[in-house]
Amino acid sequence: MSEQAKLEIGGKVYQLPIVVGTEDEHAVDISKLRQESGYITLDDGYSNTGSCSSAITFIDGEKGILRYRGIPIEELAEKSTFIESAYLLIYGHLPTSLELRRFSDLLTQNEMLHEDMKFHFEGFPPNAHPMAILSSMINAASCFHPRLMEGYQPGNFEVQSARLLSKVRTIAAFAYRKSHGLPIIYPKPIYKYTSNFLHMMFSEPYEDYNLKPEVVRALDLIFLLHADHEQNCSTSTVRMIASSRANLFACAAGGVCALWGPLHGGANQAVIEMLEQIHREGDDGSKFIEAAKDKKSGRKLMGFGHRVYKNYDPRAKIIKQQCDKILESLHINDPLLDIAKKLEEAALHDSYFVERKLYPNVDFYSGIIMRAIGIPIEMFTVIFAIGRMPGWIANYKEIMDEATTRIYRPRQVYVGPTERHYLPIEKRTKNA
Ligand code: ACO
Numbered sequence: 001m002s003e004q005a006k007l008e009i010g011g012k013v014y015q016l017p018i019v020v021g022t023e024d025e026h027a028v029d030i031s032k033l034r035q036e037s038g039y040i041t042l043d044d045g046y047s048n049t050g051s052c053s054s055a056i057t058f059i060d061g062e063k064g065i066l067r068y069r070g071i072p073i074e075e076l077a078e079k080s081t082f083i084e085s086a087y088l089l090i091y092g093h094l095p096t097s098l099e100l101r102r103f104s105d106l107l108t109q110n111e112m113l114h115e116d117m118k119f120h121f122e123g124f125p126p127n128a129h130p131m132a133i134l135s136s137m138i139n140a141a142s143c144f145h146p147r148l149m150e151g152y153q154p155g156n157f158e159v160q161s162a163r164l165l166s167k168v169r170t171i172a173a174f175a176y177r178k179s180h181g182l183p184i185i186y187p188k189p190i191y192k193y194t195s196n197f198l199h200m201m202f203s204e205p206y207e208d209y210n211l212k213p214e215v216v217r218a219l220d221l222i223f224l225l226h227a228d229h230e231q232n233c234s235t236s237t238v239r240m241i242a243s244s245r246a247n248l249f250a251c252a253a254g255g256v257c258a259l260w261g262p263l264h265g266g267a268n269q270a271v272i273e274m275l276e277q278i279h280r281e282g283d284d285g286s287k288f289i290e291a292a293k294d295k296k297s298g299r300k301l302m303g304f305g306h307r308v309y310k311n312y313d314p315r316a317k318i319i320k321q322q323c324d325k326i327l328e329s330l331h332i333n334d335p336l337l338d339i340a341k342k343l344e345e346a347a348l349h350d351s352y353f354v355e356r357k358l359y360p361n362v363d364f365y366s367g368i369i370m371r372a373i374g375i376p377i378e379m380f381t382v383i384f385a386i387g388r389m390p391g392w393i394a395n396y397k398e399i400m401d402e403a404t405t406r407i408y409r410p411r412q413v414y415v416g417p418t419e420r421h422y423l424p425i426e427k428r429t430k431n432a
Helices: 033-037 073-079 082-091 097-109 117-122 130-143 146-150 154-179 193-202 213-225 233-243 248-260 267-280 286-293 314-329 335-348 351-355 363-372 377-401
Strands: 004-009 012-020 026-028 057-060 065-068
Touching (some): 012 033, 065 314, 073 213, 082 097, 082 213, 082 377, 097 154, 117 154, 130 146, 130 248, 130 377, 146 154, 154 193, 154 248, 154 377, 193 213, 213 314, 213 377, 233 248, 267 286, 267 335, 267 377, 286 335, 314 335, 335 351, 335 363
Antiparallel strands (some): 004 012, 012 026
16 A cells, blocks of 8 residues: 555544655655545645646756756756747657757747737827736737637647747837837848847847857857746746636736735845845945844845755856856956855855845846846746746646646635624724
């Protein structure tokens, strides 16, 4: 008989099956607990709750391991591209050259937006945040593809997912151009994914952007490193929406909203704002570190800490190396990089951060690379969203392919007023 856990409540013992993952992770299966005992479990912030079984991404936060479909992130960062890794995440295996060409062709065929979509961009005020535009326009794009509304069908998934992955980059670049009062630049089919994005961001109608291979590689690497990260806030949001059988674009639009917050994808923007502030104030970082340790200050060392990693985030290691490389090759001396390195050094030797196992996360250095290649700060989280799209698509596919997936619907422990009665308005006092 397989391993079981025992839970005793009020003298009655409940047997709970133990589920073991392929990397020997153990979980207590409580799916029948309420039915059998009337009890639910309570797990604020879900730190101890596995919401699903998934075969996409593996993280060992204690050892600092991240693998996409079993392949270490370090190998992919060195040898793969964003689009090849996207294929790996979505379809579960590295593509053959024929499969990669087909995938790439599908992305090219779907890179344009419907011409009428241009008018939607006109409706946003000039200073609208591009994350708001991105999420609205992903949803708007779905209206131009009515077959999406038919829901998930294995026969149309390939095109729908390529459509989303390709268009999201066009939408992002258009959003940037509009918000800076610049003319929209259409994609060019001769360019690969990341080059095409840079072209749409930075070319002008009278002059093509000079695509430097090291800049293309740096941005491609940022996309690749963000491509999936198992059940984080935005991916769980995507799965939550997908569980109601909403269409792929609706799920991705929801994922963008969840990603926007400064405790999640918005942290890359918050890190640069923090470094700029430290620079402006002439602080060497020590005042900021003291404030971040003081809970009353309301400050945190942005780009530090992670729910899962209690060790150096492997993505941060790769990004830090890339940061030094790109700044050197572009001959940029960014004072923010020096401040970031000093902050990291100070935090890694400070007992507050050491005891809590707070290390730099993926957002700590990524913003410095993006600044160096000319991406404006308000676009940082958009870049993260483009990168995370394959992970969301893979999770969407996984949930849709699973015949037994039920709608996600957590319970709660109610702590509000017990039954009371409706008072007519003339009898009410304040707060009654
Ligand atoms: N600066 C200062 N203290 C911190 C930080 C930080 N960046 N992160 C965590 N702590 C402290 C907490 O206050 C807590 O202290 P306590 O034990 O005295 O109460 C302790 O470390 C444990 O932290 P939790 O709040 O339990 O961590 P949690 O897992 O809930 O949150 C999170 C993780 C949101 C990433 C947090 O570390 C944080 O806010 N970091 C800064 C924002 C950030 O960089 N976000 C990006 C995360 S990566 C990503 O989404 C791509």
